[in-house]
Amino acid sequence: MKPKIGDIFVYVFILVLIGLSFLGLKTMGSNRNNLLVQIELDGEVIDSVEMWQEEQEGELKEIRVDTGQGRYNIVGISSQGVSVTEANCPDKLCVRSPVIREPGQSIVCIPHKLVVRIIGESQRDNAVDDTAS
Amino acid sequence: MERNKIKRFFAVLIVLILVLFLVSGCISNTQGQHDKSFFAMDTVMTFRVYGDRSAKKAMNKAIDRIKEIESHMSSTHKDSDVVKINKAAGVEPVKVHDDTFYVIKKAVEYGKLSNGALDITIRPIVELWGITSDKPRVPSQEEIEEKLALVDYNKVVLDEDKKTVFLENEGMGIDLGAIAKGFAADEAVRILREAGVESALLNLGGNVITIGSNPDGRPWRIGIQDPRTEETGQPHFTIVGVTDATVVSSGDYERYIEEVYEKTGERYHHIFDPRTGYPAQAGLIACTIITSSSIDADALSTILFVMGREEGLKLIEGLDNIEGIAVTTDKEIYTTEGLKASLIPSNDNYRIVD
Numbered sequence: 001m002k003p004k005i006g007d008i009f010v011y012v013f014i015l016v017l018i019g020l021s022f023l024g025l026k027t028m029g030s031n032r033n034n035l036l037v038q039i040e041l042d043g044e045v046i047d048s049v050e051m052w053q054e055e056q057e058g059e060l061k062e063i064r065v066d067t068g069q070g071r072y073n074i075v076g077i078s079s080q081g082v083s084v085t086e087a088n089c090p091d092k093l094c095v096r097s098p099v100i101r102e103p104g105q106s107i108v109c110i111p112h113k114l115v116v117r118i119i120g121e122s123q124r125d126n127a128v129d130d131t132a133s
Numbered sequence: 134m135e136r137n138k139i140k141r142f143f144a145v146l147i148v149l150i151l152v153l154f155l156v157s158g159c160i161s162n163t164q165g166q167h168d169k170s171f172f173a174m175d176t177v178m179t180f181r182v183y184g185d186r187s188a189k190k191a192m193n194k195a196i197d198r199i200k201e202i203e204s205h206m207s208s209t210h211k212d213s214d215v216v217k218i219n220k221a222a223g224v225e226p227v228k229v230h231d232d233t234f235y236v237i238k239k240a241v242e243y244g245k246l247s248n249g250a251l252d253i254t255i256r257p258i259v260e261l262w263g264i265t266s267d268k269p270r271v272p273s274q275e276e277i278e279e280k281l282a283l284v285d286y287n288k289v290v291l292d293e294d295k296k297t298v299f300l301e302n303e304g305m306g307i308d309l310g311a312i313a314k315g316f317a318a319d320e321a322v323r324i325l326r327e328a329g330v331e332s333a334l335l336n337l338g339g340n341v342i343t344i345g346s347n348p349d350g351r352p353w354r355i356g357i358q359d360p361r362t363e364e365t366g367q368p369h370f371t372i373v374g375v376t377d378a379t380v381v382s383s384g385d386y387e388r389y390i391e392e393v394y395e396k397t398g399e400r401y402h403h404i405f406d407p408r409t410g411y412p413a414q415a416g417l418i419a420c421t422i423i424t425s426s427s428i429d430a431d432a433l434s435t436i437l438f439v440m441g442r443e444e445g446l447k448l449i450e451g452l453d454n455i456e457g458i459a460v461t462t463d464k465e466i467y468t469t470e471g472l473k474a475s476l477i478p479s480n481d482n483y484r485i486v487d
Contacts, residue, residue: 010143043171090267096391098362105368108177115170115177126479128372129347132380132421133339133358133387 035103035120037082039065039075042113051077051118060085067112075116082116084109104128164348167192174203174314176338182325183332183348191328195321199337202320205233206313208256214298215309219256223303226292234296236309236316236428237289243312243432244286247448250439251432252407256306257283264403264412269390271401277410284407315431318342318379322427339382342427346376359480360386360419360460367480370460375423381430383438384419384460385412406439415441421458422449423472429455442467 035051049063061077062085073094076085081101084094087109094109094116102124106117121127167189170179178199182192207213214229221227229237240253257280263269288301300307314337322342325333333344334353343353353376356369373380385402389412394400406413420437422430433455437445442459449457450469458476459467465486468476478485 006140010140040170043169091265092391093388100368102368104356106177110172110176113172113177117170126372128354128356128369130334130336130341130353131339131356131358131369132341132382 035118037075037077038117038119039063040115040117041065041067048119049077051082051120065114067109067114071112073109073112073114082118083107084116087112102127104130165189166348169193169196171196173199174207174317174338176314178338179336180321181334182330184328184330187328188325188330191325191330194328195324198320198324199317202232202313202317205230206236206309206316208308208310215307218298218300219306222300222305226290226295226297226299228295228297231296232316232320234291234298236313237298237307238291239316239428240309240312240432241286241289241291243436247436247440249286249407250436250445251311252284252286253307253309253312254284254286254289254300254305255405255407256308257304258405258407258410259308259310259403260306261410262401262405262412264390264401265388269401271390271393281410284410286407311435312428312431314338314340315379315381315426315428318427318431337427339387340427340431341380343375343378343380352376355380356479357382357421357458358384358386358419359482360384361464361482362386365480365482367482369479370419370466370483371458371476372479373423373476378423378425379427379430380421380423381427381434382419382421383434384417386419404435404438413439415439415445416461417441417445417459418462418464419460420445422455423458424455433457 037049037051038045039047059078063075065073065075067073071088073087074085076083081099083099084097084107087094089109089111091111094107097107100107100118103118103120103122106115108115164183167182169192170177180192182188204210205214208215210216214233217227243251261272261276261280283302283305288305290299290301318335318337318340321335322344325344331345332348335342341355347353352374354372354374356372359365359367359370362368383404385400387403389400389402402412404413417438420434422434424430433449437449437457437459442461446457446459446467446469449455456469456471458472464483466478466483467486476485
């Protein structure tokens with residue numbers, strides 16, 4: 001029996017649908033695993049870096065952020081999490097802030113109007129929408 | 134015949150799928166997520182508002198309102214009401230904006246309710262220690278006593294008709310730091326609700342405010358900062374599920390004199406006991422208030438921290454629809470009755486006490 005045009009259309013459509021659903025799954029999956037470190041200056045996102053994965057254990061990636069007029073903060077990303085490793089702000093609160101590693105956590109440097117934020121879906125069961133501090 | 138039926142079945146199926154795509158597309162268009170983070174009132178604020186374009190407009194309006202409140206109540210903005218009031222202390226009453234008058238009146242009420250545990254005239258003490266300045270220091274007892282004589286919320290004279298505020302003695306000064314952020318949050322929530330926003334998550338420098346529930350329909354999950362995170366390695370000591378509520382914490386972990394802490398282990402933190410002139414030492418390292426009004430939460434979290442768990446929780450228990458959590462230096466958690474059954478520590482460094 002010879003398949004008709006309509007049949008072929010239906011088969012192709014179903015195949016495309018199956019393909020699309022796989023693609024959807026894949027992007028959702030990768031969002032889960034890949035957390036982003038977002039760096040904001042005065043409310044504007046100026047940089048966005050993927051959190052390092054396990055294979056890079058022990059290494060430290062440092063990003064220097066110039067916040068204008070000679071002011072700077074250095075953001076350190078390692079398998080342990082994200083911290084501000086150095087800054088020339090007056091209070092150094094950002095440098096003293098604990099390491100962050102979960103989505104929704106952030107480090108703030110108020111004098112330099114800098115926010116370092118972790119973005120993405122948490123893999124932990126006890127993930128939170130926000131933190132009261 | 135049979136073949137035609139199958140074809141028709143597939144045709145209907147395809148149309149259905151297409152309609153589904155269209156509908157889901159529409160939903161995601163109208164129910165967008167709008168995020169904004171900005172600096173105001175000496176802290177960072179983050180807004181996440183769900184809804185259509187009018188929700189985004191309302192979000193920007195709410196942010197403008199917060200900046201307006203800041204310009205009235207800041208201790209540093211040159212032309213703010215607070216700066217004017219402090220300059221005219223002991224000289225003359227100052228006409229202020231309605232919102233400044235409301236916040237000061239509210240603060241004085243809380244001063245009375247807490248018998249002075251919250252006192253907006255604490256400013257001379259705050260300046261003396263300079264905990265949040267570049268050069269914090271531990272002053273001498275004489276210096277503290279001298280400034281403490283200027284601290285008394287009963288000497289804030291309010292004229293309801295003329296909307297004026299007068300500080301009776303020269304050298305007095307007010308600081309709305311413990312309460313203005315709460316008022317700003319209430320105003321932001323009012324503006325968002327008036328625009329029909331049904332789901333939003335706001336964070337005003339650590340004060341969390343929620344509207345409705347999470348877009349998934351579940352309560353918002355709010356972690357409460359572990360006050361000894363550098364010791365425990367944990368971000369939160371508990372997680373609470375809330376809808377239409379505000380969660381505000383105070384503690385000795387936010388700002389303190391680092392140099393002294395490193396040498397002696399003593400935390401000279403930023404929440405002062407207006408009765409001693411020293412950082413509050415009532416046996417707590419952190420406390421949290423959960424309720425619907427942010428200005429109440431802001432004031433009461435300071436009051437609970439200064440009063441301590443027994444006196445503080447008793448006071449809160451006597452108020453309607455307000456819950457409190459107190460964390461002691463021994464990492465024991467005490468709560469008001471309403472939270473007793475539901476609160477679970479999220480790490481085993483902390484223990485709930487009945």
